């Protein structure tokens with residue numbers, strides 16, 4: 001492969017976009033493989049999701065040690081997570097530690113938002129332009145721009161007219177936000193909203209929660225990691241890594257071996273109690289085997305959770321509003337909470353059910369619903385993201401013959417292994433659409449490893465261009481779409497199908513094939529000298 005030489009210092013082998021968990025690992029792998037690489041990051045610091053989502057209460061809901069990097073035993077050895085589910089500042093600190101530990105910072109340019117990335121058919125290189133007008137030439141572009149990086153605001157009239165303070169959870173300022181003693185609204189009760197709500201409730205003078213869809217929230221069951229647990233984690237690193245690298249969704253939790261109605265009502269109730277008290281995602285991954293496949297089984301668990309909500313929330317009317325009525329457990333991404341339902345027992349907290357009193361407009365002083373106006377000092381929009389394709393579609397990406405990615409994917413994304421799409425040679429997007437369905441860093445790390453091996457293979461074999469083979473892309477995308485139809489979880493009404501963005505094609509955006517299939521295909525590609533890719 002010819003090195004990229006254009007007589008200026010802005011030419012590199014690899015441009016990585018995005019300093020999140022995936023982009024930093026890609027930078028590390030590219031440098032380790034001997035490529036020159038520059039990482040462009042829109043923010044002023046590293047972290048990606050864990051840089052932008054610094055709202056009060058933001059924390060992991062996958063176990064900290066299963067979410068961090070596993071490529072370096074030394075890194076694992078020297079970093080002590082304080083809690084089983086770390087808070088945002090700890091994660092941001094960890095990612096800064098990684099950047100310095102592996103001397104990556106000097107390859108990162110902060111405050112650079114990519115405005116276009118254009119492929120040149122003549123030279124087989126990409127020109128990446130950032131918002132300060134500067135440009136970089138690269139052989140390879142790896143857009144590690146994430147799936148949850150474009151915050152969205154609802155289309156409610158008057159949003160700009162509000163004279164108080166407004167924040168989106170996904171764009172939370174790095175400077176302190178003073179909420180104490182203020183009249184605060186939180187709009188949205190997804191995973192972000194339900195973390196903010198209990199965290200700020202005591203400090204604010206009043207908290208009004210605007211809920212459109214209730215969610216099946218269950219306890220996170222977080223705790224500090226004890227010294228004994230720290231020692232056990234270190235001693236068990238290799239076996240934990242093995243489990244995480246071979247588990248279907250990148251979690252440690254053991255799957256259960258019984259179906260719901262294998263147990264008597266009494267046994268079931270005891271098992272559900274155990275689930276309720278188990279950490280994070282185990283309610284999904286270690287529950288009865290038929291939880292997501294059998295409506296009656298799912299209803300048993302939902303009835304149990306509904307009973308818990310009724311038991312916690314003092315006001316029966318509020319409790320009923322907090323119990324989902326229009327979807328089963330697992331149909332939307334379940335949030336995991338700490339003290340969430342208890343928050344509604346506080347005298348300064350109230351719940352507005354937008355299905356009964358829809359939002360009419362934002363006024364200069366507050367929020368008006370069909371029931372009237374509430375005056376507010378602060379509105380927190382916890383209203384989600386343009387998931388999966390949002391960032392890639394806003395990056396001005398042009399492939400062969402000037403083809404825009406926005407046109408190529410007008411009917412939804414088509415990918416090969418969730419890393420490349422036809423007619424966009426040498427562009428890769430690990431951790432993007434069709435990438436993951438579980439513990440993201442685990443899947444995304446697999447994809448970064450694959451991309452790195454692929455570009456090393458091209459270099460070692462004298463190829464300068466790598467492009468997805470169209471039939472292989474059709475096969476992979478068809479498998480993802482068919483799998484999504486069969487999949488009982490994360491249904492069409494969820495943002496995993498783009499349902500939260502008006503006009504967005506309803507296409508599955510996760511990897512419905514799962515991680516074992518991804519591993520099998522990666523192994524097949526390597527063994528066959530990357531038969532699904534065309535090299536020039």
Ligand code: NAP
Nearest residue numbers: 059060061154188189190191192193212213333382383384
């Ligand atoms: P989300 O799950 O998409 O939730 C958005 C919320 O805003 C929903 O309750 C939604 O209601 C509501 N909403 C949207 N438009 C609205 C409108 N016009 N009027 C009223 N309400 C509206 O977004 P998120 O909570 O930011 O979470 C996104 C994802 O980020 C999560 O699923 C998870 O993958 C990740 N996350 C992870 C963690 C963690 O613990 N590690 C924490 C936070 C987030 P509807 O449901 O009715 O649309």
